[in-house]
Amino acid sequence: MSESEKPKGHTLSKDKVLTNGGNNVSSNPSDEMTEKFDLATVYVSDAQYNRNIFFDTSPQAVRLYLLYNHWFMQTLVYAFIIVNLALALFEDPAVVPLPIWATSTIEIICLSAFSVRMVHYAKVIPKDKFWKDPKNICIIVVVTLSFIDLTIYGALKSTGYFAIRWSRVLRPLLLVNVTEGRQLRRAFRSIRNALPQISYVFLLFMFSVLVFSLVALKLFGKRGLLTIDGSPYFTDYLDIVFDLYVLVTTANTCYAYASVIFVFFTIFFILYIIINTYTFMSFFLAVVYSNYKKHLKEEVRQLVKARRFKMCRAFSLLHEARGEGGEPVVTQTKWNHLVKLVKPNINIAHRELLWSVLDDQNKGHIGKFAFVQLADLLSIQVITVKSQPHPIQICFPSMYNSPVSRFIRYVVHQRMFVYVYDLIILVNAVFIGLDEENPVVSNAEWGFLALYMLEIILKLYATEPRAFFARHHFWNWFDTIIIVSALFGTIINSALKHSGGYTSRQILDIIFILRVLRLIRLVDSIKRFRAIINILIKIGPTILTFGQLIVVVYYIFAMVGMELFKGKVQFFEPNSTSPDQEYCGNPLLKGTTFAKLNYCKNNFNNVVSSFIVLLELTVVNQCGFTAVTHISARIFFVLFHIVVVIIIINIFVAFILEAFLVEYTIDKSDLQTSLEKKIEELELNVQQDGVDTGLVDAMESNDNELGPSEAGKQKPSLMFKIASRRSRTVDGLLQRMFETDIRPEDFVEEEEPENINFSNPVFDSV
Amino acid sequence: MSESEKPKGHTLSKDKVLTNGGNNVSSNPSDEMTEKFDLATVYVSDAQYNRNIFFDTSPQAVRLYLLYNHWFMQTLVYAFIIVNLALALFEDPAVVPLPIWATSTIEIICLSAFSVRMVHYAKVIPKDKFWKDPKNICIIVVVTLSFIDLTIYGALKSTGYFAIRWSRVLRPLLLVNVTEGRQLRRAFRSIRNALPQISYVFLLFMFSVLVFSLVALKLFGKRGLLTIDGSPYFTDYLDIVFDLYVLVTTANTCYAYASVIFVFFTIFFILYIIINTYTFMSFFLAVVYSNYKKHLKEEVRQLVKARRFKMCRAFSLLHEARGEGGEPVVTQTKWNHLVKLVKPNINIAHRELLWSVLDDQNKGHIGKFAFVQLADLLSIQVITVKSQPHPIQICFPSMYNSPVSRFIRYVVHQRMFVYVYDLIILVNAVFIGLDEENPVVSNAEWGFLALYMLEIILKLYATEPRAFFARHHFWNWFDTIIIVSALFGTIINSALKHSGGYTSRQILDIIFILRVLRLIRLVDSIKRFRAIINILIKIGPTILTFGQLIVVVYYIFAMVGMELFKGKVQFFEPNSTSPDQEYCGNPLLKGTTFAKLNYCKNNFNNVVSSFIVLLELTVVNQCGFTAVTHISARIFFVLFHIVVVIIIINIFVAFILEAFLVEYTIDKSDLQTSLEKKIEELELNVQQDGVDTGLVDAMESNDNELGPSEAGKQKPSLMFKIASRRSRTVDGLLQRMFETDIRPEDFVEEEEPENINFSNPVFDSV
Structure with missing residues (x-):
């Protein structure tokens, strides 16, 4: 040095x-240098997103690799997987029957897409690496078997023979073995x-x-x-x-x-x-x-x-x-x-x-x-808070700085303001519970909407709009979207009602759900609850991984269950006169509790019913259906219980336990602290007015606290804040x-x- | 120095x-010294058993304190508590109705016993300490309230008024506040x-x-x-x-x-x-x-x-x-x-x-x-293994040392011997499952008994009897007791059958259970299972604490439940002709699933039924009874669920989790190791032939392994072994x-x- x-x-x-200086990057590096930078970029972003693909380092391969990892390609792959899985809805036993040629065509398109993706992948990584990777081989085998099964099934069906689509059981394996399914593979x-x-x-x-x-x-x-x-x-x-x-x-x-x-x-x-x-x-x-x-x-x-x-x-x-x-x-x-x-x-x-x-x-x-x-460092989200004058202040400085305006802004930033609105939400909750046919109740709804709109407008007046709608201010976005949607919904509904006396059930339902969602805001005002909610939010993405895991297992069991038990239990409309109704169309069920309690809808007659039965088996252990086909149903039930309840649910509980204990003990990672230290050193941090953070750092939700410090003292025009979003990703x-x-x-x-x-x-x- | x-x-x-030396204790210390030693002894044994009682240090108080902690006094207190709790069986609503004067007399005796125990305790510890301790005050209040309630109840009943024994809810508090209930208090x-x-x-x-x-x-x-x-x-x-x-x-x-x-x-x-x-x-x-x-x-x-x-x-x-x-x-x-x-x-x-x-x-x-x-150190159980010659060796040395005898002893100590007997147990398990009316099966039972007896005799021949029946050889005791009891049972049964053709169901059941218990031995032969079984055994005593906890909670809920719901649901014999049978004697239940499935035995009509209903609520959530008396039953149900399922069951699971993780990570305590080191240093340890202990040290069950090392080489006549019993106590x-x-x-x-x-x-x- x-x-x-x-x-x-x-x-x-x-x-x-502060002066946005330091933009001294050399603008034209040589071609070789460009390639090196491209490769380095790929390495860094692979490191950032924890991708572990051993790609060729030639410039073409790097470009192909970038294309391979493009979000559009990844979304496309998942879209094809979902379509492929959803085919079960239309295949026999179908919810919505489609002719075989239609489902087959769709499946062939999907399988071709997977093949193309595989070829693309093979071009990106060295040949020996490609053939050593079990997940590639698994995908190739699944695709090949699906083609074979499709051919056999088509041939047998067209000649009128009995045939089973056995390769459907393999479909979820694609979800597991696709390059992007890292979390799912880790769970497995x-x-x-x-x-x-x-x-x-x-x-x-x-x-x-x-x-x-x-x-x-x-x-x-x-x-x-x-x-x-x-x-x-x-x-x-x-x-x-x-x-x-x-x-x-x-x-x-x-x-x-x-x-x-x-x-x-x-x-x-x-x-x-x-x-x-x-x-x-x-x-x-x-x-x-x-x-x-x-x-x-x-x-x-x-x-x-x-x-x-x-x-x-x-x-x-x-x-x-x-x-x-x-x-x-x-x-x-x-x-x-x-x-x-x-x-x-x-x-x-x-x-x-x-x-x-x-x-x-x-x-x-x-x-x-x-x-x-x-x-x-890159994966720590730093929020740059730019302190800009309010647009109104620029246009009408004298009005914005008048005592009345100052008082309003002062009031909005007060804790009391939040409490008053919490009270309003509470009252609103009671009104939601009341009968909406009552004109007082339905008119009160307009009042509440007006109050909420007023809150948003006041906050926008007191806070700079760009700061208010900054990306990390989750609750501001949440409020605004919900209130504006509810306002539009209510107006549309009322317009419909006045014009033709017609009320759309759907619109009412949506408005209602929006209203109920508003109640969640209430919980966030209480510090103790906020900590728990934060844990819930952080666990969120992982629940998605477990959701995929459950879908894979359910799908396999549903496919097997449908082949084994379809038609064994039948559901009859309540006003049906069939004598079979009493025992769900299966003499074996005559006189059982299952039939007595009229659980006939719990059957494997299509993929939706199957999923619901499996869900029930997971949660409430509705095992009545095992009476139907004695031994195979029992083995099926026990296997399902072992896989889902003993293994998967326990892993889920283990994850939540560990996540909770981690939140309980560790507060921030070392690196985050070093970055924060630097921000503090440079006196660029956004002060927080003594919010002690309880179980977890409640940073995400302290938008209410942002105001007072801003109003309180002179500060630099640019400030940083660390969003604790990093831990929101599962890897983090x-x-x-x-x-x-x-x-x-x-x-x-x-x-x-x-x-x-x-x-x-x-x-x-x- | x-x-x-x-x-x-x-x-x-x-x-x-080794030469049993070192018995050089001064035999006649002065009187003052004796008192000092007495006091020191009390301190040490208090430390050993984790008693935390601040007693007077005067010689009389120390003597009273020793009496207070005598096992007989402690057993007596628990006996009285059990009798007091069991009174619920005989009080209205009773399982076995007894006149009021009888139950009252028993209760007065129990309460007097508790009072005496309190007075004794007050004599042992200083007055100010006594009145500062909430558990003493709690016992005094409970006893006083019980006396008052008993008087009021007796008076009201004798004059024919309606009365409630409300103080029964307080009874389990005695179990919690008694000096010996440390574990239970800790759980609370x-x-x-x-x-x-x-x-x-x-x-x-x-x-x-x-x-x-x-x-x-x-x-x-x-x-x-x-x-x-x-x-x-x-x-x-x-x-x-x-x-x-x-x-x-x-x-x-x-x-x-x-x-x-x-x-x-x-x-x-x-x-x-x-x-x-x-x-x-x-x-x-x-x-x-x-x-x-x-x-x-x-x-x-x-x-x-x-x-x-x-x-x-x-x-x-x-x-x-x-x-x-x-x-x-x-x-x-x-x-x-x-x-x-x-x-x-x-x-x-x-x-x-x-x-x-x-x-x-x-x-x-x-x-x-x-x-x-x-x-x-005192709480680490050290087993002294004395190597003594076999009695037969002393009486008939030539026979015992003959090649045949040597061969037999060699065979018995072989692993194969254990495997052969495992196989025999496995075959026996199949025979147990078969129909015992079949003469082949019932005769085979004699064969199995003979084989098991032979095993014990052979082992006794190969191992010194006192070593075989050493206190820590759990499985030897287990085997012998089970086999000998089964032998006697079978002989008695067969004698009864031959003499009068009469077979006692009870005896058959007992023999059968003994036979099944024998199967447990099989599990212990497999190393992996033994580790899990050892954890189970270690958790055992704590399950007793949780059992007490459950009894306390159940008892309180049962008492409240009986007062609230007695007689609301009635059970009718299946062949009863009462029209109420259809809806368990309660018109509210007409047509409900509860009545349809004939759950009428789930009621609060006596303390046994109450406990069973509560058990069902804990395990399978049989909440049908909530239909009976709408709102109070629902509150009762929700409260019970919160207390038992959300809190107690979770604490139980937490305990098992922690115990399992501890077994998984820690192997032996430091102190135990230092003692073991000393034993090894002095070359006095009992060698184990390469049994690696898996999850936990399988010392308790390595009686099979004890033999070969004994036969193998010359060893000192006295050896030590550390029993891992220490961790069997909850405190440990x-x-x-x-x-x-x-x-x-x-x-x-x-x-x-x-x-x-x-x-x-x-x-x-x-």
Whole structure:
């Protein structure tokens, strides 16, 4: 580092950041340099979004790779997957029957799209890597099998033979193996990792159920117990095993054991419930939780390692040797250019801020260690708060600064203002509950709407509109959208009513839902609740991953279930006169509780019904349908219970447990703090008026608190604030979970040559 | 420390331990010394059993205190509590009606016993301490109120008025506030500590339920939905709130929502289930778990502190200044005397071993730091394995050492021998499942019994009988008792059958259960299962604490429930001709699913039925009875669900989670290791032939492995083994959970004077 560099570094002071200076990027690098920058950009953004694809580094491949990762291509792939999955709605047994040629054509289009995507992928990555990756092979196999099945099915159907579309079971695998399904694959991996442990506990649990069944058979079998249906109890061993298994799911529909009570029986059941229902079920959770924790740590460690490695690659493309010792460094010029390429819409002040965090000694260049942090820094959302004069102040300065206007602005920024509106919402909630036919109630609605509109207008008057509608002010957007929509809805509805006396049910429903959503605002005013809501919001994206997981499992079970059980249970309209109505069209169900309670809609006759039955099985364990086709239905039920309830639900609970405990203990990541420290150092932070943040930092929702500090004192015209959005992505949350553990050793390892194979098959494939 | 002491210390070598030496206790200390020793003994045993009673230190008080803590007195107190609680069986509404004078007399006896116990306690501890302790006041209030209630009730009944025994609700409080109920109080404390956090989540959860109910009311209320019973759906707001609340309990009996399906409805329910059933219920678990973890740590820290403090007290009674620096120490003589007093049945070798662990430099005396560890060391169960020749070897040495005999012993100690018997058990399991009327099956039973007897005899032949029946060889005892009992049972049964053709059902049942219990042995042979079984066994005692907790809560709810709902639902014998049978004697139930499914036995007509209903509410959420007396029953149900399912079950799950994770990560406590190290150093440990212990140390069950090493090589005649029983007590397990965290700072704090008030009210009272 030469001494002459120092002054340049010194320009990175507060003044420079504020005056939008430092835009000293060399504008025309050579072609070779452009390619290098392109490649570095790809590495950095791969690191930022945790993509782990080992692509060719030739300029064409890089361009193809950029195209491959384009959001439009990714959306298209998901659209095709959804269409492909949705075909089940139209295929036999269909909700909306379509001719075979139509569904087949759509499926062929989808499969072709997947094939094209595969070819594209093959062009991007080296051939040997392509064929080593199990997920590519899986996609190719699924697509091929689907084509074969389609051909066979078409041929058999056209010649009038019986045929099964067995390849439909494979469709969800595409969702798992597509390049973008990282989260889903990770979820499946954690299931796979927990499996050995779960299976030991499960075997012991089954042993316990078998022993209890044996005892039940021997002790109660000969006492002539009868069920409500009049059939004998406890006489068949397998029946008992199944009944006791069902008891574990805490369902009582199948097993009204309480109707026969004697001491032995009661003791038996209490023991059974304590051991199997509570202890073993907790064991499952404990095993899943401990495995989840263990393997997640390892996965995140690998993720961070891969990310560092990619950053090192980018560094090695851009670095140059410098002064004493020849330590490789990246200059600010190059760095600025890179950041511009990675994040085109970043503003200069933000970029300068990041640089000043990395180059904390104002050297004008940064080493490898600092460079590597770029990906982490970029994923921290920094909000630039520009302090601009209010438009009204510009147009009518005297009016805006008049005592009345000042008083209004003062009032709006008061805590009391929020409380008054909370009270209004509360009153509104009561009015919502009242009968809307009453003219007082329906007229009051206009009053509420007016009050809410007034609130928004007042806030807009008191706060600069661009600041009010800044991207991170979630609740401002929320309020405005809801109120404006409700206003339009109400006006349209009233217009319709006045013109023709006609009221659209749909519009009313939508207006009503908008009104109810408004109530949520109330919760956010209470600090304690806000903390919990914040956790809920942060868990949100992960719930989506679990949603995909559930869809994959449900789809497979629905496909199998439809082939096995379609038509076994039929639903008759309540006013039907068919004699079959009494037992859902299946003589086996005659006299069962299932038929008595008229659960005939719980069937596998189409994909929607199937999903609903599976949902019920998950939540309330409606196992009545197992009476239909004895043994296969029971196996189906038990398998489903094991997969969904014992494994997936427990993993979900484990995730929430861990997320909650993390929120409870860790507050902010180290890096976020270093960035914040810099902001504070430069006195550019937005002050918060003593909001203590409870469980989690309530930064996202402190728009109410923003005002007073603005009104209170003279501040720089540009300020920064860190949105805690970073942890909103699943990866971010996971990384936060284990950040303290993974920091030290990663920097030791990253220089080692073994890290070259970062597209580790264990890591990026199912 | 003078140099002349050293040789004495040196005698504590391996040789001395082996030759039963070191019995050099001064036999006649002065009277004052005796009192000091008595007091020190009390301190040490208080520390060992974690008793935190601030007793008077006068000799009489100490004697009274010893009596107060006598096991017989404690058992007596629990007997009286059980009798007092069991009175509910005989009081109106009774299972077995007894006249009022009889139940009253018994209750008066019980209450008197509690009063006597209180007076005894008041004599032991200083007056001001007595009146400051909330649990004493609670007992006095409960006893007084019970007397008052009894008088009023008796008076009202004898004059023919209506009266309620309201004080019965208070009875379980005695169980909580009795001196010995430490674990139970701790459980209640962890509930109380988690309450604020739980209540925030609960309020938010209720808000969510209320909003969803509002949506349901408005969106579905006017669509004219009907339930199966034909009553309208979704028309009353409070009904909807209750129905949706019940949905969270995953019960579907009350809410057959699936019978009406349309898109809006499905989306609504999926959203509701995801948010309320899964997310919020997981939140409850997360909150309970994190609070449980946090507070437990604090409690255990205080426990350890109090224990150390008591040991310091004992030390200050016995110490004497020594040589250079005047550092206070306790001599081996005094220490030996103390240990003898604390644990009269400790053998000399074991005592010497403990001393050599504490005095690792062979000084002949120990300082405060080492002395304090005595309580911990005493709670580690060390098993002294004496290697004695087999009795047969003494009587018939030539026969016992003959090649055939050697071969038999070799075979018995082989792994194969265990596998063969596992196979026999497996075959036996199949035979148990078969019809026992079949003569082949019943004769085979004799064969199996003979085989099992042969196993025991062979093992007794191969292993020294006293070693075989050592206290820690759980499975040997288990086998022998089960086989011998089964043998006797089968003989008696067969004798009865032959003599009069009469077969006792009871005897057959008992024999059968014995046979099934034998199957458990099979699980223990598989290493993976053994680890899980060990966790189960360790959790056992805590399940007892939770059992008490459940009894307290159930009892209170049962008492309230009986007063509110007795007689509302009646059960009629199946062949009854009463027209009320159809609707359980309550017109409100006419046509409900509850009555249709004949759940009439689920009532609050006596204490046994009440407990069963509450059990069902806990496990399967049989809420049908809420239809009976509308609003109070619903409040009762919701309260019960909050207390039992949301709080207690979650605390139970949290405990199991934590226990499992602890077993998973920590292997043995530091102290245990230091003791083991000493044993190993002295080469006195029992070798284990390469059994790796999986999840937990499987020491308890390695009796099979004991043999080969004995046969293999020459060994000392006395060996030690550490039983991992220590963690079997709840306190031990808890301490192990946090041992790594609490060690360092406790030694810093223990010298401070503030620790004097160790009978901290926060710590030892509810």
